[in-house]
Amino acid sequence: MPEWLRWAGFRFDPFGPLDAAADPHLSEYLVGHEVFARVWGDGISWVFAPAGGGKTALRISVMQTCWIGQETNRPFPIPYVPPFLAWGHARPSEEEHLMALTRSGARALFLAMAHRPHWFFRLDVSERQDIANLFQWNLSGPLSVYLNLCRQSRQISPLREVLDPTFVMRDPPDEVTLQQWCDELESALAFQPAPPPAERWAHLLAVLKMLGFPSVYILADGFDGAPETIDNPMMIVDCMRPLLHRAEKWAQDNVFLKAFLPTETFPLLAEQFPLLLSDHVAVIHWTPDLLAEIIRRRVYVASGGNFGSLDAVASPALRDVETVLARSVMPLPREMLVLTRQVIEEHVRREGAEGLLTGEDVEAAILQYTQGNLLLTRTAR
Amino acid sequence: MSAVQLLPYSPRLFVNREQELQMLEERVQALKEGRDGHGVLILSGERGIGKTWLRSHFEHQLSQERIPVVRLDLKEYAGKDPAWAVADILQRVSIETGGPRERLGADLAEMSRTVFRHLQKFLQQPLVVIVDHVYESDWALLPLLEDYLLGPLAAERRVLLLLTGRGRLYPWKNPELSTLAVPLGKPELEPFDPLFTKDQLKRQAPSQAHRADEIYELTGGNPLANYLVAAYSLDQAVEGLLEPVPEERRRTVREYLEALCVLRAFDEERIPDMLATYYDNDSYRQWTYARSRRVREELIRWGLARWDAEQRGYVMDRIVRQLIERYLQTQKPELWRRLHQTAYQLYQQWANNYPATRERWLEEAEYHRQRLQEYGSLPSRSENISAADRRIL
Numbered sequence: 080m081p082e083w084l085r086w087a088g089f090r091f092d093p094f095g096p097l098d099a100a101a102d103p104h105l106s107e108y109l110v111g112h113e114v115f116a117r118v119w120g121d122g123i124s125w126v127f128a129p130a131g132g133g134k135t136a137l138r139i140s141v142m143q144t145c146w147i148g149q150e151t152n153r154p155f156p157i158p159y160v161p162p163f164l165a166w167g168h169a170r171p172s173e174e175e176h177l178m179a180l181t182r183s184g185a186r187a188l189f190l191a192m193a194h195r196p197h198w199f200f201r202l203d204v205s206e207r208q209d210i211a212n213l214f215q216w217n218l219s220g221p222l223s224v225y226l227n228l229c230r231q232s233r234q235i236s237p238l239r240e241v242l243d244p245t246f247v248m249r250d251p252p253d254e255v256t257l258q259q260w261c262d263e264l265e266s267a268l269a270f271q272p273a274p275p276p277a278e279r280w281a282h283l284l285a286v287l288k289m290l291g292f293p294s295v296y297i298l299a300d301g302f303d304g305a306p307e308t309i310d311n312p313m314m315i316v317d318c319m320r321p322l323l324h325r326a327e328k329w330a331q332d333n334v335f336l337k338a339f340l341p342t343e344t345f346p347l348l349a350e351q352f353p354l355l356l357s358d359h360v361a362v363i364h365w366t367p368d369l370l371a372e373i374i375r376r377r378v379y380v381a382s383g384g385n386f387g388s389l390d391a392v393a394s395p396a397l398r399d400v401e402t403v404l405a406r407s408v409m410p411l412p413r414e415m416l417v418l419t420r421q422v423i424e425e426h427v428r429r430e431g432a433e434g435l436l437t438g439e440d441v442e443a444a445i446l447q448y449t450q451g452n453l454l455l456t457r458t459a460r
Numbered sequence: 461m462s463a464v465q466l467l468p469y470s471p472r473l474f475v476n477r478e479q480e481l482q483m484l485e486e487r488v489q490a491l492k493e494g495r496d497g498h499g500v501l502i503l504s505g506e507r508g509i510g511k512t513w514l515r516s517h518f519e520h521q522l523s524q525e526r527i528p529v530v531r532l533d534l535k536e537y538a539g540k541d542p543a544w545a546v547a548d549i550l551q552r553v554s555i556e557t558g559g560p561r562e563r564l565g566a567d568l569a570e571m572s573r574t575v576f577r578h579l580q581k582f583l584q585q586p587l588v589v590i591v592d593h594v595y596e597s598d599w600a601l602l603p604l605l606e607d608y609l610l611g612p613l614a615a616e617r618r619v620l621l622l623l624t625g626r627g628r629l630y631p632w633k634n635p636e637l638s639t640l641a642v643p644l645g646k647p648e649l650e651p652f653d654p655l656f657t658k659d660q661l662k663r664q665a666p667s668q669a670h671r672a673d674e675i676y677e678l679t680g681g682n683p684l685a686n687y688l689v690a691a692y693s694l695d696q697a698v699e700g701l702l703e704p705v706p707e708e709r710r711r712t713v714r715e716y717l718e719a720l721c722v723l724r725a726f727d728e729e730r731i732p733d734m735l736a737t738y739y740d741n742d743s744y745r746q747w748t749y750a751r752s753r754r755v756r757e758e759l760i761r762w763g764l765a766r767w768d769a770e771q772r773g774y775v776m777d778r779i780v781r782q783l784i785e786r787y788l789q790t791q792k793p794e795l796w797r798r799l800h801q802t803a804y805q806l807y808q809q810w811a812n813n814y815p816a817t818r819e820r821w822l823e824e825a826e827y828h829r830q831r832l833q834e835y836g837s838l839p840s841r842s843e844n845i846s847a848a849d850r851r852i853l
Contacts, residue, residue, distance in 0.1 A: 088753065090599075106633035116639040147634050148612035149573045197573060249607055250569035375769070376631075383599045384628030385760055386767040386774075395729055395821065396814035398772055435729075435749070438816055 080423055082432035087392040088385060093377035094420045097413055099136035103247070107380045108373075109140040117361040119144065121154070121294050123326055124337045124359035127345040130303070131411045132363055134339035138300045139245055141337065146191070146248045151198060151291040154335075155191075157184040158243070160301035161318065169307040169314060173321035178276040180297065184283045185217035186242050189225065193235050194248040196260035198290055206289060207267035213286050214264070216273040218242075226261040233257065284334065294333040297322075303341050312343040316351065323352055365410035371401035373412050374419055389419075393436040400441065407445045418448050464700040467687055469516035473663045476656040476683075477514050480644045484518050488527065491586040491620045500614050500641040503624040504595065505649035507701055507763065507777050508684025511624050514649065515590060518622070528587050530556045534601070534625075535593040542601040543568060546608055550575050553589075553609065557582040572608035583618040595625035596704075596763050602630050610637060626777075627763040651681030665690035678786060682779040694787045701780050705762045714784075715739075716755050717764065717776065721784040722799045724827060725773030726765075728752035730806065737802040738795070789835070797837045804828035 084092055096102040109115050118124045118141055128134045138158065145156040162179050163169055171179070192199055192210070199210060215222045228237050233254045239246050252260070273279065287295055299322065308314045319338070326336040340348075342362065349356045363369075379387040386392075389400040397403075404422065408414040421444035426436050429443070467473065480503075487501065503511050522529050530553055537545035547564075550571045555561050559578035564571035591610070594602070613619050614636035623641070632638040652660060658672035660683055668675070668690035679685035688697035698714065705713045719738035720726050726734070731752040736744035756774055759765035768775040775781075788796040807825035811818045 086750075107631040113639075115635065119635045119639070144633060144635060147607060148615070149569055149608075150576055150612060152612065152615045250567070379767075380631050384630065384767075385757065387769055388767070388772060390772045391727060391767065391774075394814075395810045396816055398817045398820055433749075 080420075080427055083423060083427050084381075086433045088383075089378075089381040090383055091381055093381035094374075094416050094423070097416060099133075099139050102136075104377075104380060105136060106140045106143045108376050109137065114361040114363060115140065117359050118337055120359075121333065121335060122359050123330055123335055123355060124361075125345075125348075125356060126337075126339045126361050126363065127342045128339070128363035129342050129365070129411070131413055132342075132365060133412050135300055136412075138298045138337075138339045141296065141298060142245075143247055145296065149195065149197075149250070152293065154294045154296045155184075155188070155287050155292040156296045156298055157187055158245070159183050159297050159299045160304065163305035163308075169305040169318050171318060171321065173325070174276045176321050177280040181276065181279045181283050182217050182219070184287075184295075185213055187246070188283075188287070189214050189218060190235070190238060190242055190246045191248060193229065193238060193257070193260065194251050196252050196256055199260060199264060202289075204267070207263070208269050209282070209286055209289070211264055211267040212269060212271055213279075213283060215268055215270070216279055217283070222268060223265060226265050229257060230261050284332070294335060297329075297334065297336045298339070299336060300339040302338075302344075312341060312347055315340065315344050316347045323348075323355060326355055365412065367402060367405035367410075370405035370408065370410065370412065370415045373415055374401045374404070389422075389436060394438075397436060397438045397441065400436065403441055404445075407448065418444060421447055464688065464692055464696050464703070466684070466700060466703060467664055469513050471517065471520055474513060474517050475659045475663060476652055477510070477517070477649075480514060480649070481517070481521075483642075483644060485521075487620055488522070488525070488586075488588070491588070491618065492527070494618065496617070500621045500623065500636050501644050502641050503622060503644045503649065504626055504629075504647075505645060506626060506682065506779055507704070508682045508688075508779055509626075509649045509651065510683045511626070511649060512592075513683070514644075515592065515622070515624055519590070522588055528557075528582075528585065529590060530587065531590040531592065533592040534597040534605075537601060538598070542598065542604050545601055546604040547571060549605065550609060554578065557587065568604065568608045572612065575609075576612055579616075583616060586618050586620070588620045588622065589613060590622045590624065592624050594623045595627045595630060597625070597630075599630065603633075606632055606634060606637065610634070627760070627766055651679075652676075652683055652686065653681060657681050657686050660686055661690050678783070679779065680782065685779050685783060689783075694783065695791065698780075698783050698787055701783060702762075702764075705764075709758070713758060713762065713764070716759060717780060717784050718788055718795075719799065720759075721776060721781050721788065722796065722803055722828070722831070724824065725768060725771035725775050726756075727773050728756060730773075730803075731755050733802055733806050734799060737798050793835075797832065797835075800828045800832050800837070804832065 081092065091104070093104065099105055114126060114137060118126055118137060126134055126137055142156040142158055145154050147153065157180060159180055161171065166175060199207065202210065211222065218225060225238060225241070228241065229235065235251045235257070251257070274282070284295065299319070302315045302318055303309050308318060322336060329336065345362060374389065375387050378389055382391075390398055393400050400422075404418050405415060408418050422436060422440050425443040425447070426434070426440040429440065484501070487499070490496070503515065505511055519529055519531065532549055532552065537548070546568055550564060550568070553559075554564055554575045557579055558581070559575055564574040610621065611634040614621055614634055623637070654673065654676045657676045657679075658669060661669040661672050661675065664687050671690065675686055675689050679689055685697065685701065688700040692700065699710070702710050702714055715738065716735070719734045720731070723730060723734065728749050729752075732745050732747040735747070736742050756765070759776070760774070763777065764780055765774045765776050785796070788799070804825050807821045807828065811821040811825060814821065
């Protein structure tokens with residue numbers, strides 16, 4: 080398949096990573112998307128989509144967009160997936176939410192700062208102490224453990240694996256700078272006792288402001304991840320309630336809740352929190368047209384803008400390939416990617432690593448998909 | 461044939477574009493007052509539509525208002541190593557905004573940090589950054605430029621960023637550069653109407669102003685084409701439109717364009733037949749897909765063709781196609797007829813061979829039949845579309 084993709088003029092495999100977090104081109108596919116436009120920007124926003132419908136992909140894309148550049152002049156993203164396992168229940172109090180949010184924020188800042196030590200180097204002594212305390216109080220383990228991990232490996236990737244494998248930021252520092260950052264951060268530590276959760280949250284926001292971030296985005300996702308919430312939209316709303324009560328006040332302080340939720344929660348939230356949901360709401364219904372557009376966008380990006388449809392690499396006997404495929408799959412982006420890959424695999428199996436896609440390739444792929452639908456879906460997930 | 465001289469911009473020769481200029485003025489006003497709402501503007505459109513003149517006129521106005529402008533032309537970096545190009549661009553931005561003139565850092569990240577650290581002081585005043593030939597640029601250059609310059613610049617409140625270019629829109633990761641960027645035009649710059657065409661010719665080619673209606677009919681109001689057709693022969697006007705193509709490739713590229721101009725859309729499958737007819741040489745029909753692709757890629761590289769979602773194929777730049785086809789029709793009518801005839805036969809054959817897409821190819825065949833009919837060159841009886849197929853159409 081890689082050979083055929085090369086032959087057809089693709090710079091990389093745009094149908095490859097089914098896991099959004101592992102796809103380095105995710106933002107390129109998504110930024111032009113109208114749903115992205117609704118989510119981005121200083122304001123509370125909502126994305127409602129079915130399970131497997133691209134919520135996490137959007138959330139990660141927003142996060143990656145926040146990390147563009149070398150400076151702190153863009154929003155600071157806090158990826159917030161509720162820690163149901165740690166809580167042991169799905170009805171968190173406001174305090175539990177604030178604690179978990181602070182931990183997520185500290186984790187994100189720690190990873191970001193490891194990539195951008197110059198944010199730390201330019202601070203004065205007391206500001207450095209604030210940062211060191213923030214990490215000491217809110218990372219899962221003692222700060223020295225993480226710094227030693229960094230020192231021993233002389234790179235950031237082990238930190239990413241431990242703290243957040245989905246974290247992507249360009250331009251990690253060289254070994255010497257990283258070492259210097261570890262040393263200076265550790266020496267700034269004052270070993271003060273941790274304050275209560277609400278104060279720690281306020282401390283995190285104050286630190287982010289001091290660093291120059293103009294706003295904070297709370298990217299709330301995975302609320303359907305607990306056994307109690309997975310098929311229970313009312314339970315999800317209950318779980319979120321403490322955050323929702325805070326959202327408007329936060330917005331006045333440039334802290335914006337951006338929630339990525341299952342479609343079923345939309346009517347409940349709209350009824351209970353009509354003012355919060357009056358604007359910036361995107362409900363994703365995966366129609367065949369929208370699914371076809373996913374493939375076209377990926378083809379455009381991967382072909383370097385040379386062509387925007389598989390029609391360009393299909394025989395004259397086959398036109399509007401994406402729509403044909405979109406009408407044959409379960410209406411989810413991942414399924415569409417699975418079927419598209421299958422078409423190319425069928426082609427390579429039948430005709431080798433060259434040649435235009437044909438109607439036979441499409442028919443064979445659809446047959447395979449239909450017969451093995453459950454298997455494909457299970458494998459993909 | 462004497463070389464074609466394109467008219468350099470001059471404020472007294474500039475016409476039209478009131479709406480676009482007003483929009484630019486509003487953005488500049490917001491920028492001067494430190495209000496939100498300046499952001500990123502995109503100026504795109506077909507070859508010769510007036511992007512360069514509008515940009516030049518905007519720069520002229522900014523210089524009168526004493527607003528600093530940094531203009532970067534990405535054409536200068538064509539074929540250069542992308543990392544070297546971005547380093548050079550950062551160096552230029554640094555110098556033009558009062559930053560260090562020498563070594564900015566060991567790598568692009570450090571250079572970018574240095575530039576933006578110094579830029580903060582410069583941004584006590586507004587700054588306009590114009591980047592030309594963005595969409596014609598190498599896609600290996602643009603991600604680096606986005607990460608180290610354009611993305612961070614787009615987030616600065618005292619910067620107005622104007623991106624100009626034509627061709628493939630680049631999928632920026634940064635929403636300020638894509639979704640939130642505002643196009644100057646609807647969404648692209650539009651051709652002049654007949655009145656502005658006349659106004660343009662009065663200023664730029666006064667002796668030909670009486671031909672304004674005739675010229676408009678041929679050019680559809682494309683300002684560069686208006687001028688070229690007024691000042692030169694049709695053959696030379698085509699040469700003028702192909703000016704972005706390096707001289708050593710221009711003749712070959714023009715031949716490809718002449719061979720393909722009769723088609724509403726083309727792809728690698730159609731290229732061999734059209735070239736075989738154009739060069740009257742059947743060996744072209746044996747061309748591999750890869751060889752045809754080189755032709756298609758070259759036309760895209762010079763911004764003379766692009767993928768079209770509606771046509772589901774590659775389409776030539778509108779004005780280039782229009783002038784070249786008119787040139788063939790009037791100067792080489794037999795060749796023009798044979799090319800249409802070839803296209804007609806090719807689509808008939810496809811309609812017969814590919815039942816699933818039959819209707820589509822019949823439509824194309826009908827288009828070529830009508831073109832030939834309009835000019836009294838109907839295909840022979842045996843090649844006409846059957847009565848059954850007419851019913852489908």
